[in-house]
Amino acid sequence: xxxxxxxxxxxxxxxxxxQRLKEKWQGEYEQWKGTAIEEKEWAYLWADGIYVxxxxxxxxxALLVVIGVQKDGQKRFLALEPGYRESKESWALxxxxxxxxxxxxxxxxxxxxxxxxxxxxxxxxPPAQEQLCWNHKMLNVIDAVSHKEQADVRKLLTxxxxxxxxxxxxxERKIFEQAFRHNPKAxxxxxxNWERLTTYYNFPSEHWKHLRTSxxxxxPFSRVRLRTTASRRFKSxxxxxxxxxxxxxxxxxxxRKLNAPHLEEKVAEGKKxxxxxxxxxxx
Numbered sequence: 001x002x003x004x005x006x007x008x009x010x011x012x013x014x015x016x017x018x019q020r021l022k023e024k025w026q027g028e029y030e031q032w033k034g035t036a037i038e039e040k041e042w043a044y045l046w047a048d049g050i051y052v053x054x055x056x057x058x059x060x061x062a063l064l065v066v067i068g069v070q071k072d073g074q075k076r077f078l079a080l081e082p083g084y085r086e087s088k089e090s091w092a093l094x095x096x097x098x099x100x101x102x103x104x105x106x107x108x109x110x111x112x113x114x115x116x117x118x119x120x121x122x123x124x125x126p127p128a129q130e131q132l133c134w135n136h137k138m139l140n141v142i143d144a145v146s147h148k149e150q151a152d153v154r155k156l157l158t159x160x161x162x163x164x165x166x167x168x169x170x171x172e173r174k175i176f177e178q179a180f181r182h183n184p185k186a187x188x189x190x191x192x193n194w195e196r197l198t199t200y201y202n203f204p205s206e207h208w209k210h211l212r213t214s215x216x217x218x219x220p221f222s223r224v225r226l227r228t229t230a231s232r233r234f235k236s237x238x239x240x241x242x243x244x245x246x247x248x249x250x251x252x253x254x255x256r257k258l259n260a261p262h263l264e265e266k267v268a269e270g271k272k273x274x275x276x277x278x279x280x281x282x283x
Contacts, residue, residue: 022239022242025242025243025245025246026238026239026242028242028246029238029241029242029245029246032245033079033080033081033097034101035101036101036102037078037098037101037102037103038102039070039071039102039103039268040102040103040104040105041104041105041106041268041269041270042068042069042103042105042106042107042268043069043106043107043108043203043264043265043267043268044068044069044106044107044108044109044110044207044210044211044258044264044267045066045067045068045078045103045106045108045109045110045128046066046067046068046109046110046111046214046216046217047064047065047066047067047091047109047110047111047115047117047214047217048064048065048111048112048115048133048214048217048218049062049063049064049065049083049084049085049086049112049115049117050062050063050065050217050218050221051063051085061082061083061084062082062083062084062085063080063081063082063083063241063244064079064080064081064082064083064085064090064091064094065077065079065080065217065221066078066079066094066095066098067216067217068103068106069210069258069264070264071261071264071265071268072257072261072264073257073258073260073261073262073264074255074257074258074261075216075252075255075256075257075258076252076255077248077249077252078098078103079094079097079098080241080244080245080248081093081094081097082237082241084116085115085116086114086115086116087116088116088119088120088123089116089120090116091115091116091117091119091120091121092119092120092123092124094120095120095121095124095125096124099124099125105125105127105128106125106128107128107129107203107267107268107270108128108129108130108131108199108200108202108203108211108267109121109125109128109129109130109131110131110133110211110213110214110216111130111131111132111133111214112132112133112136112214113132113133113136113137113140113193113196114136118130129199129202130196130199131196131197131199131200131211131212132193132196132197132199133212133213133214134157134161134197134212134213135213135214135215136213136214137157137189137190137193137197138154138157138161140189141153141157141186141189141190142154144183144185144186144189145180145183145186149180149183152179153176153180153186156172156175156176156179157176157190159172159175160172160173160176160190161212165201165275165276166198166201166275167275169198169201173190173191173194176190177191199211200212201273201274201275201276202272202273202274203267203273203276204260204263204266204267204273204276204278205275205276205277206259206260206263206276207258207259207260207263207264207267208276209259210258210259220248220251220252220255221248266278
């Protein structure tokens, strides 16, 4: 099914043609991984480790994915490597490869709170700020409360997440703390991560919808997951990875641009923002 979508219904799928395709895609994938990246300063990079249940290894191996946004506002895949989601070493290898290919700086990384990513970011891109994915954190908090409390928790967390300023978000957090003071675990999950949950207030408000979550990575993988039953037939890790990469390259062509793309270059250049507004330096 995956191959039919990529090649068309009338394409020949004999054993020999499949072998030629796998070799061709592997060559394209290896070339893509080594291609120099022209833009040196990047505003935003989204990173996540995605489990696709294909032939990419054992012991909870995942595909480590990085997506960035160019100065014209177009999002693009920058890295796709098999690895271990919680491993600093796996993520450090991915990030060092990006640096070698040309990405010298990034203003903000967006990702899940439990990734080995953050230790690697601190080592490879130490000046970068960190934004934890609200969707992942919301699931963590919901797991810590009773079933009958989950709707209330979701409502309170959503109010925090969409607050118009850092100060308003803190007010919403205080309401949550009071409402769930009987559940220290749920409250701690939010409070101890607060600074990294609200980093997006340091960037243009037009971009907040893109920065609150790692949906930028999750969304294109919904297409891949529909086809991982077919890719399980690949016994080799590289064959499965190449098929998934090829599918994602097609998905990339339909990516929507970042809102207010003209602000992306300002962010990449290091302009400062507070509560979504540019900080003007007095002459």
